[in-house]
Amino acid sequence: MQATLAATAYTSNEMMIVAAARALRNEDVCFVGIGAPSAACNLARLTHAPGITLIYESGTIATRPNVLPLSIGDGELCETALTTVPVPEMFRYWLQGGRITVGFLGGAQIDRFANLNTTVVGDYAKPKVRLPGGGGAPEIATNCGEIFIIMAQSQRAFMKDLRFVTSMGHGRTGRERRDLGVKTKGPTRLITDLCVFEPDPDTAEMTVTSIHPGVTRERIQENTGWPVRYGAAVGETPEPTADELAVLREIQERTRRAHGG
Amino acid sequence: MARFVSLAAAVEECIRDGDTVSFEGFTHLIPFAAGHETIRQGRKRLTLVRMTPDLIYDQMIGMGCAEKLVFSWGGNPGVGSLHRLRDAVENGWPGPLALEEHSHAAMANAYEAGAANLPFAILRGYLGVDLPKVNPNIRSVTCPFTGEVLAAVPALRPDVGVIHAQRADREGNVLLEGITGVQKEAVLASKRSIVTVEEVVDDLGVASPNAVVLPGWTITCIAAVPGGAHPSYAHGHYPRDNAAYIAWDKIARERDTFLAWMKEHVLERGPDAFAVHARRAA
Numbered sequence: 001m002q003a004t005l006a007a008t009a010y011t012s013n014e015m016m017i018v019a020a021a022r023a024l025r026n027e028d029v030c031f032v033g034i035g036a037p038s039a040a041c042n043l044a045r046l047t048h049a050p051g052i053t054l055i056y057e058s059g060t061i062a063t064r065p066n067v068l069p070l071s072i073g074d075g076e077l078c079e080t081a082l083t084t085v086p087v088p089e090m091f092r093y094w095l096q097g098g099r100i101t102v103g104f105l106g107g108a109q110i111d112r113f114a115n116l117n118t119t120v121v122g123d124y125a126k127p128k129v130r131l132p133g134g135g136g137a138p139e140i141a142t143n144c145g146e147i148f149i150i151m152a153q154s155q156r157a158f159m160k161d162l163r164f165v166t167s168m169g170h171g172r173t174g175r176e177r178r179d180l181g182v183k184t185k186g187p188t189r190l191i192t193d194l195c196v197f198e199p200d201p202d203t204a205e206m207t208v209t210s211i212h213p214g215v216t217r218e219r220i221q222e223n224t225g226w227p228v229r230y231g232a233a234v235g236e237t238p239e240p241t242a243d244e245l246a247v248l249r250e251i252q253e254r255t256r257r258a259h260g261g
Numbered sequence: 262m263a264r265f266v267s268l269a270a271a272v273e274e275c276i277r278d279g280d281t282v283s284f285e286g287f288t289h290l291i292p293f294a295a296g297h298e299t300i301r302q303g304r305k306r307l308t309l310v311r312m313t314p315d316l317i318y319d320q321m322i323g324m325g326c327a328e329k330l331v332f333s334w335g336g337n338p339g340v341g342s343l344h345r346l347r348d349a350v351e352n353g354w355p356g357p358l359a360l361e362e363h364s365h366a367a368m369a370n371a372y373e374a375g376a377a378n379l380p381f382a383i384l385r386g387y388l389g390v391d392l393p394k395v396n397p398n399i400r401s402v403t404c405p406f407t408g409e410v411l412a413a414v415p416a417l418r419p420d421v422g423v424i425h426a427q428r429a430d431r432e433g434n435v436l437l438e439g440i441t442g443v444q445k446e447a448v449l450a451s452k453r454s455i456v457t458v459e460e461v462v463d464d465l466g467v468a469s470p471n472a473v474v475l476p477g478w479t480i481t482c483i484a485a486v487p488g489g490a491h492p493s494y495a496h497g498h499y500p501r502d503n504a505a506y507i508a509w510d511k512i513a514r515e516r517d518t519f520l521a522w523m524k525e526h527v528l529e530r531g532p533d534a535f536a537v538h539a540r541r542a543a
Contacts, residue, residue, distance in 0.1 A: 034338060034339055035339065057365060058287050058288055058289070058440045058442070059287075059440055059441070059442070060440065069339070070338060070339035070340070070501070070503045070506065070507075071288045071338030071339050071501065071503075071506070072287075072288060072338060073287050073288025073289050073338075073440045073442075074288065074501055074503075075289070075439065075440075075494055075496055075500055075501060077440075078289075078439045078440050078496060079496075084439065084440055084441075086441050086442065086443070086445065086446075086473075087287050087312070087365070087369050087441075087442045087443050088369040088370065088372065088373045088443060088446060090369075091365060091366040091369045091370070091384075092366075092369075092370070092373075092384075095366065096366065096384065096385055096386075115389075119362075119391075119392070124391075124395045125395075127350065127351060128351075129347075129351070130335075130342075130346070130347045130350040130351055131336075131342075132334050132335050132336030132342070132343075133332065133333060133334050133335055133336075133362055134333065134334065134362075134364050134365075134390070134392065135313075135333055135334035135364070135365050136334075136364065136365040136366065137364070138364040138366070138386060138387055138388075138390050138392065139364055139365070139366040139384070139385075139386045139387075142385075142386070142388045142389070143385065143386075164391050165389065165390050165391045166390060166391070166392070167390060168388060168389030168390055171389050176389045177389070180388050180389055182388055182389070258503075259503040259504065259507065
């Protein structure tokens with residue numbers, strides 16, 4: 001029944017998670033952030049990428065949760081993992097050791113070079129809003145082979161100028177990764193509820209390369225704080241398939257029941 | 262050698278006003294009962310150290326126990342903000358709170374350095390980010406072999422390390438299972454330590470020679486507090502009470518509802534209140 005429903009209607013949030021899941025490959029070793037990244041990574045595992053290795057920073061390696069974790073260290077992650085390592089080992093041997101192909105992050109604010117802020121809104125010493133902080137993100141951003149970011153678009157989140165950089169995308173000018181000698185690629189995809197951005201090969205500015213069905217360029221601009229640029233070829237994101245939607249809705253429903261919130 | 266005492270006696274002996282205290286547990290095995298006892302005993306001016314200050318530090322900060330927080334991620338996992346932490350940082354209530362903010366990788370390395378009796382930790386980190394501009398304890402060191410510039414942070418050496426574990430044997434040896442986070446490092450890096458446990462047993466029942474076991478002579482005090490990690494969880498005993506974490510958002514949002522909740526559930530209760538959450542998974 002869900003599959004029938006799925007074929008006819010989906011939300012922009014579902015489109016975002018499905019598009020994000022499709023970016024992952026079966027052979028990836030993925031460091032998973034909590035929330036939307038976790039939904040996308042597990043959708044990939046349950047559809048086209050059954051062999052993907054999912055790693056959460058609590059130390060769980062090759063975990064296969066049946067429900068999406070609320071926290072980064074729910075028991076479900078440990079019980080379904082191949083192995084669970086101590087947290088210092090996770091950050092030293094596995095992340096810093098260069099064994100992760102993709103880091104999957106979300107954030108509160110982002111700029112056109114895909115730098116992220118999850119620390120403060122306003123002045124650091126006297127913040128308007130104190131956000132949770134960086135957690136693992138500063139080192140995930142530079143130690144993983146590449147970074148995928150998933151974030152819903154709005155003027156408040158897609159900022160012309162980021163006052164505080166919690167984790168580096170391509171830097172404030174687009175050249176910082178090279179200047180600092182960082183060998184990894186940084187953000188190669190930014191998947192939103194409206195479209196997909198990829199870095200311009202020359203400037204590293206995030207440019208739109210695929211627009212979700214029914215979304216206009218005007219709507220993308222209205223929800224972005226900088227003048228949006230488009231790639232040389234802009235495609236239309238394929239709609240979610242009935243199977244993708246059914247699997248996503250099933251795991252989200254199992255999660256709702258399990259968390260009892 | 263670890264001594265078995267009541268939780269009240271352990272906190273009384275080990276934690277003093279003005280101490281640097283680390284209550285650790287990475288989502289799992291968070292020592293909530295020990296935090297509540299610290300609040301009941303009215304400890305003040307603590308420097309609280311923890312990678313992920315979740316509800317336990319929200320409660321201790323809101324009750325005025327802390328003057329400084331050393332941390333790397335301060336939120337209610339999967340739910341949102343810690344409202345008491347935010348109120349302290351944004352509005353200075355119930356008092357000002359100094360922050361020393363790091364990344365997870367730096368904190369984990371700093372605990373390891375503390376356990377290893379080193380003065381500082383090195384990592385390939387903090388590249389292209391703004392935290393070093395607001396935290397003077399994030400510095401750099403040049404590798405004497407390759408010339409690579411690496412980030413350096415001071416080792417963490419708390420006065421007291423506080424953790425919760427599944428069980429202790431009667432000699433005071435402690436077993437941790439599941440997600441073990443930085444608890445072993447926190448205990449070994451600290452001058453004194455308190456371990457609360459689900460149960461005290463004749464035989465730890467270690468399933469593998471590589472299990473995480475802290476020998477009794479590395480621990481100061483052990484207190485049996487069944488259910489003492491609730492609303493976090495104890496692998497093999499009880500699951501994470503995710504509904505309680507979700508409910509905390511509303512409780513902690515306003516000062517009045519927070520204080521009323523703390524009075525009813527912490528100030529007017531004791532460690533025995535945790536026992537209703539204790540059980541052994543089949």
